Amino acid sequence: MGPQSISTILVSRLLQGILVVFVVISVVFLVSRLARNPVEYLTTDETTEEEKELLKEQLGLTGPIGIQYVKFLWDAVQLDLGNSFISARPALSEVSSRASKTLQLGASALIFSLVLGVPLGIIAALYRATPTDWVARFLAVLGQAIPNFWLGLILIFFFAVQLDLMPTGGSGGVEHLVLPTITLGLLASAISMRLTRSGMIDVMGTDFVRTARAKGLRESTVIWRHALRHALLPVATILGIQVGYMIAGTVIVEQVFAWPGIGRLMLHTILVGDFPVMIAGILVISTSIVVANILVDLSYPIIDPRIRAGAR
Amino acid sequence: MTERNYWQRMRRSRMSRRALLRASGRAGVGAAGLALVGCGDDDDDDAVAQVQQPQQQQDQPAAQAQPQHQQQQQAAPAEQQQQQQEQQAVAQAQQAEQQEQQAMQQQQQQQQEAVDLSREGETDWERTVTVAVPNAVGGLDVQAPGNYTLKWNGPLHFDQMLQYDLVTREIVPHVGSFEWIEDFTALLWHVNPGHAWHDGTPLTADDVKFSIERAGGEAAYNDNGTYETGIAYIISAVNGTAEVIDDSTLRLPVNTDVTAPGSVGTTMPLVPRHRIEELGDEGYNRDGLASGPFMLDNFEPDIEVRSVRNDNYPIGYENLNRKHRAWAKEIVQSVRPEPVARLAALQAGEADVAPSLEWEIVQDFVDEPGFEVLFDPGCCPHTIFPNTLVPMFDDGSNPYRDIRVRQAMNHAVDVETIYTAIATGREQRAYGIGTRQLGGMQPEQSGPLTMEYNVEKAMQLMDAAGYADGFESDFYGTAGFFAWTDQIALSVQQYLDVVGIRTNLQLDPLPDFRARMAQRDVPGLHYYFTNQSPDPFQVINAEVAEGGTLSVAEYPDSGIQELVEAQRSEFDPEKRRQYLNELAQLIYTNASWLFLFETVGTGLMSDTLEWDMKGNSRDYGGLWGIRPLVT
Numbered sequence: 001m002g003p004q005s006i007s008t009i010l011v012s013r014l015l016q017g018i019l020v021v022f023v024v025i026s027v028v029f030l031v032s033r034l035a036r037n038p039v040e041y042l043t044t045d046e047t048t049e050e051e052k053e054l055l056k057e058q059l060g061l062t063g064p065i066g067i068q069y070v071k072f073l074w075d076a077v078q079l080d081l082g083n084s085f086i087s088a089r090p091a092l093s094e095v096s097s098r099a100s101k102t103l104q105l106g107a108s109a110l111i112f113s114l115v116l117g118v119p120l121g122i123i124a125a126l127y128r129a130t131p132t133d134w135v136a137r138f139l140a141v142l143g144q145a146i147p148n149f150w151l152g153l154i155l156i157f158f159f160a161v162q163l164d165l166m167p168t169g170g171s172g173g174v175e176h177l178v179l180p181t182i183t184l185g186l187l188a189s190a191i192s193m194r195l196t197r198s199g200m201i202d203v204m205g206t207d208f209v210r211t212a213r214a215k216g217l218r219e220s221t222v223i224w225r226h227a228l229r230h231a232l233l234p235v236a237t238i239l240g241i242q243v244g245y246m247i248a249g250t251v252i253v254e255q256v257f258a259w260p261g262i263g264r265l266m267l268h269t270i271l272v273g274d275f276p277v278m279i280a281g282i283l284v285i286s287t288s289i290v291v292a293n294i295l296v297d298l299s300y301p302i303i304d305p306r307i308r309a310g311a312r
Numbered sequence: 313m314t315e316r317n318y319w320q321r322m323r324r325s326r327m328s329r330r331a332l333l334r335a336s337g338r339a340g341v342g343a344a345g346l347a348l349v350g351c352g353d354d355d356d357d358d359a360v361a362q363v364q365q366p367q368q369q370q371d372q373p374a375a376q377a378q379p380q381h382q383q384q385q386q387a388a389p390a391e392q393q394q395q396q397q398e399q400q401a402v403a404q405a406q407q408a409e410q411q412e413q414q415a416m417q418q419q420q421q422q423q424q425e426a427v428d429l430s431r432e433g434e435t436d437w438e439r440t441v442t443v444a445v446p447n448a449v450g451g452l453d454v455q456a457p458g459n460y461t462l463k464w465n466g467p468l469h470f471d472q473m474l475q476y477d478l479v480t481r482e483i484v485p486h487v488g489s490f491e492w493i494e495d496f497t498a499l500l501w502h503v504n505p506g507h508a509w510h511d512g513t514p515l516t517a518d519d520v521k522f523s524i525e526r527a528g529g530e531a532a533y534n535d536n537g538t539y540e541t542g543i544a545y546i547i548s549a550v551n552g553t554a555e556v557i558d559d560s561t562l563r564l565p566v567n568t569d570v571t572a573p574g575s576v577g578t579t580m581p582l583v584p585r586h587r588i589e590e591l592g593d594e595g596y597n598r599d600g601l602a603s604g605p606f607m608l609d610n611f612e613p614d615i616e617v618r619s620v621r622n623d624n625y626p627i628g629y630e631n632l633n634r635k636h637r638a639w640a641k642e643i644v645q646s647v648r649p650e651p652v653a654r655l656a657a658l659q660a661g662e663a664d665v666a667p668s669l670e671w672e673i674v675q676d677f678v679d680e681p682g683f684e685v686l687f688d689p690g691c692c693p694h695t696i697f698p699n700t701l702v703p704m705f706d707d708g709s710n711p712y713r714d715i716r717v718r719q720a721m722n723h724a725v726d727v728e729t730i731y732t733a734i735a736t737g738r739e740q741r742a743y744g745i746g747t748r749q750l751g752g753m754q755p756e757q758s759g760p761l762t763m764e765y766n767v768e769k770a771m772q773l774m775d776a777a778g779y780a781d782g783f784e785s786d787f788y789g790t791a792g793f794f795a796w797t798d799q800i801a802l803s804v805q806q807y808l809d810v811v812g813i814r815t816n817l818q819l820d821p822l823p824d825f826r827a828r829m830a831q832r833d834v835p836g837l838h839y840y841f842t843n844q845s846p847d848p849f850q851v852i853n854a855e856v857a858e859g860g861t862l863s864v865a866e867y868p869d870s871g872i873q874e875l876v877e878a879q880r881s882e883f884d885p886e887k888r889r890q891y892l893n894e895l896a897q898l899i900y901t902n903a904s905w906l907f908l909f910e911t912v913g914t915g916l917m918s919d920t921l922e923w924d925m926k927g928n929s930r931d932y933g934g935l936w937g938i939r940p941l942v943t
Contacts, residue, residue: 037823037827039542040823040824040826040827041458041823042457042458042542043457043458043542044460044461044542044543044545045826045850045854045855045861045862046545046546046850046853046854046861047542047543047544047545047861048544048545048861049830049861051540051542051544051545052542054529054538054540055457055540055542057540058457058538058539058540059457083594085457085458086449086450086451086458086459087449087450087451087597087598087613088451088453088456088593088594088597088598089451089594089598153650153652153653153656156652156653156656157656160656160660161656161659161660164660167660167662168648168653168656168657168660168662169648169653169656169657170615170616170646170647170648170662171615255649255650256649256650256653257653258615258646258647258648258649258650258653260612260613260614260615260647264614264649265614268447268449268614271821272458273823
């Protein structure tokens with residue numbers, strides 16, 4: 001079997017992605033319907049069983065689960081996931097109105113993690129087994145060990161309460177983005193740093209780096225043009241997974257910083273059983289992760305010429 | 313200050329249908345004519361007593377009342393023409409006018425007092441108060457499913473026909489007042505003048521009728537013809553179609569066996585017919601309109617709710633124990649889901665109030681300058697309900713049916729130690745249903761009856777009941793709904809274990825827990841609470857009455873159900889109080905439940921504010937009561 005073309009990879013990944021999203025929302029639909037009765041969240045102690053039944057009917061929660069599922073799928077194909085049980089707004093609108101906020105936070109955290117993690121990894125690799133390396137590795141371990149919930153509160157205490165440099169939470173200007181970005185991005189930057197460091201150490205000892213040096217290239221050219229490209233492959237691979245971690249992490253970070261994104265919305269909808277919004281949120285999140293992974297797959301040939309050559 | 317308690321002053325009075333129709337006919341002359349003649353003006357020969365005059369002027373500030381008086385004078389010529397034809401009507405009109413003038417004088421006096429109560433010079437009328445609230449989700453339609461209990465919306469923006477006085481806990485006029493008519497088979501609602509929706513449209517009896525019907529699921533304006541709100545129980549006593557007599561009067565047929573004011577729509581949030589018919593249910597939920605002391609200015613779900621003072625709110629500062637015109641110019645509810653983040657917002661000066669904070673967080677601020685710790689009085693008595701309805705064991709037995717076992721449970725648990733060690737220490741023992749003001753156990757009653765912590769006695773009782781070796785039982789509780797419920801449940805479990813009641817504890821989210829309890833066929837202990845409604849009718853209906861939605865502890869031969877029904881159909885307020893008091897005592901002496909304690913909520917706010925909720929819970933449901941002080 002010959003090597004696959006990029007378009008074949010793309011189609012294959014897209015089909016896989018659609019299947020993944022379908023399975024995810026189907027599982028969420030079935031589990032949520034079986035595990036939760038949202039009517040209990042919408043009523044009080046005194047609401048009678050008759051009223052609850054009428055409410056279930058109004059919310060489309062009556063009838064066999066199979067029929068509900070088929071109707072759900074048919075509507076979902078038409079991107080109609082129903083209205084929120086709580087706000088009565090279309091579920092997808094509820095999620096999409098928050099998506100930009102989560103995207104903003106996720107993107108800034110991702111950039112922060114790369115800007116901090118990659119250079120630190122390079123420095124640690126270049127100054128291997130020196131105090132600089134030890135400090136960088138210590139910071140990486142710290143970044144991975146600190147729970148972001150706790151880190152968020154500590155940052156609020158120091159930078160908002162004590163120093164009055166940042167707001168304690170909410171959204172608005174860039175200043176509102178700083179502390180949540182650090183909280184969310186620190187773990188990812190630690191991972192990026194460790195991967196970059198180990199990748200760089202491996203690459204710096206390879207033949208082509210020695211050849212580049214033997215050709216008399218400047219050290220910066222050797223590092224940035226030749227070594228780093230190869231060292232970044234594992235970082236790029238992990239980036240797709242990082243997107244998933246980041247979205248999961250926003251649930252906590254958005255809660256601590258009152259950041260009005262999908263994460264906080266999801267937390268609330270799960271707690272109150274707002275099925276339409278919950279499924280819409282899962283749909284958006286799973287699609288985002290699938291797309292991120294496809295983009296990572298497609299980025300390999302750009303980063304590594306050997307893969308590009310193989311694909312041809 | 314004159315205290316006019318509607319519930320106390322309610323008398324057995326009757327108004328005939330003829331008189332109502334006549335009043336309705338007079339309404340054709342105009343609203344002013346009706347105001348002069350008055351709905352209590354009963355000239356029917358069958359009338360047995362003069363109908364009580366609605367006390368619509370009581371809460372009416374002079375600024376609002378003056379135009380009304382002028383309006384009546386302008387309408388006088390039309391009325392005089394009618395009076396010439398009906399001499400009797402003239403006399404009645406004059407009498408009504410005299411009463412009106414007396415009411416005006418009384419009102420002016422109240423207004424004078426109100427100026428003092430508003431403390432003009434000490435209040436910062438221009439200040440925006442920011443409150444860090446845990447959430448602001450949901451929609452703006454206070455009648456939509458799930459929205460009825462949203463604290464950030466309902467109390468601040470919406471009104472009800474009546475309200476509970478914060479001190480006496482008695483039901484008093486608000487947007488309206490009511491009187492029983494036709495041998496208690498109907499109510500006559502009077503909408504007080506001056507109330508208007510925030511778009512300026514007057515709030516009329518037609519809106520009240522619409523609100524009642526919609527709460528009950530009727531919705532002629534939408535395609536389905538129905539709109540299930542989930543709150544139909546608040547008008548459970550209504551048994552027919554409401555009839556609009558005129559713009560300010562509504563006749564409402566009700567069941568004769570239900571007297572609790574809360575079940576006839578008194579606390580039902582009022583919604584505007586014109587806006588809902590215009591926008592539909594979903595549209596109104598997105599673009600709500602209300603009539604309360606604050607007007608919604610901006611709502612960003614889960615981010616911020618901005619509300620501005622309704623300067624036209626007709627209820628002034630005559631009585632600070634009741635919902636009234638606000639002091640703060642603007643209230644901003646800024647969402648901070650995490651308690652520590654709410655505290656941080658307060659410390660950083662981003663918020664002025666941080667409600668709903670755990671005691672562990674606020675206890676360090678008790679003597680801290682610049683802050684005031686908010687202690688709410690006892691709320692939501694924590695109670696453990698034993699299921700007595702179904703057998704627990706294969707032989708069909710259920711130990712909790714034996715009063716000695718239930719008494720043993722109450723003696724086995726050291727309630728004071730639990731709340732001192734786990735909670736704030738300011739809690740008080742719970743004695744079951746109801747507030748003391750409305751028939752609950754009085755201090756002199758509860759003291760001698762208290763089932764004190766006494767392990768030896770508990771073990772003797774277990775022995776006497778034939779359970780010297782104890783028994784195993786399931787024990788269900790809620791996780792995270794109230795602070796400390798997990799720890800309290802664990803403590804109770806250990807105390808019960810000492811006397812041989814070995815429990816398997818399972819904690820679930822509140823809705824799951826409640827759904828299980830509502831099945832009523834799950835044996836074991838159910839750790840829930842009784843709510844803090846001033847009138848305990850809801851607790852009685854849901855948790856005490858046989859067949860109630862959450863009634864799992866029923867005692868058919870105890871006399872409890874008889875008292876439930878007696879208080880339910882008693883129109884004499886004093887007798888009803890007595891019944892409620894007897895009921896409270898009986899529930900306690902019957903050891904019907906395991907009685908724990910009333911929780912004390914805590915919060916924190918800036919000391920540049922004053923927020924006296926007169927003993928009511930100062931959570932963010934009562935933000936209209938915050939007064940910014942001049943600093």
